Amino acid sequence: MSRSNPRVLSTLERAGGFASAQEVYRLMQREGESIGLTTVYRSLQSLVNDKIVDVLRREDGEAIYRLCGEAHHHHLVCKGCGDTVEIEGGAIEKWAKAMAEEHGFRDVGHTAEIFGLCAKC
Amino acid sequence: MSRSNPRVLSTLERAGGFASAQEVYRLMQREGESIGLTTVYRSLQSLVNDKIVDVLRREDGEAIYRLCGEAHHHHLVCKGCGDTVEIEGGAIEKWAKAMAEEHGFRDVGHTAEIFGLCAKC
DNA sequence: TATGGAAATGAAAATCATTTTCATTTATGT
DNA sequence: ACATAAATGAAAATGATTTTCATTTCCATA
DSSP states (O other): OOOOOHHHHHHHHHTTSEEEHHHHHHHHHHTTOOOOHHHHHHHHHHHHHTTSEEEEEOTTSOEEEEETTSOOOEEEEETTTOOEEEEOOHHHHHHHHHHHHHTTOEEEEEEEEEEEEOTTO | OOOOOHHHHHHHHHTTSEEEHHHHHHHHHHTTOOOOHHHHHHHHHHHHHTTSEEEEEOTTSOEEEEETTSOOOEEEEETTTOOEEEEOOHHHHHHHHHHHHHTTOEEEEEEEEEEEEOTTO
């Protein structure tokens, strides 16, 4: 088992607390940090295990890592132009919590994304 | 541009209206149908374009295709054992619709999944 | 009924994210 | 200094998906 390379976490933070493994890697390269892609993946996974970040999926299937504790929000994504609006989801939080309780689940997280065509498209 | 091979749609229906491209392919093979993986992918994409099916992502990033019009439901997934409970999400439907309207989006769909540890794990 | 072009097909190669392997380097305790 | 464990990263393996391209099937029309 390996522990997370601290530079990975710091880069993820600098990236706005939201990025894919490849993006973190590219970012570190651009900034002149010497690190291997493998280490980036391993560190991110380790951060996930430690519940310091969690994982979502882009529409194209790429995994994106998000700092836990970041203001939790959801996305409204345009299928046409890809524009993304951050929206707030109090209703979802309540729903998730209620459903989890009802079925005896604990330690729950959730994802919720809305997609459609924006006004311009 | 290519049109959907009707056997693909019929197989997706038979699969319970919910399967990945690879699964549809394997299923057709098992049933003795002669078809190429490429055609399965193309047909599913074409069905997506025609809004006859839509796409979600498994936790591992694999795309799964769902017949539109299937009773729309959400999932509560255990991170430990993978057990999945189908749950209903009236609250989400309303939320999605409200958010879409507020931002001028039309033709919207959504995904929402809850994940945690089930009582057994 | 031929026939020419468009659409459909599928095998094989290409792509891309992610994981695994494995040899090397770095840390740490004794 | 030594031994052992942990961390690292290059390269290969994996697996889903897409692209390429040559071939086959359809279909409308001469």
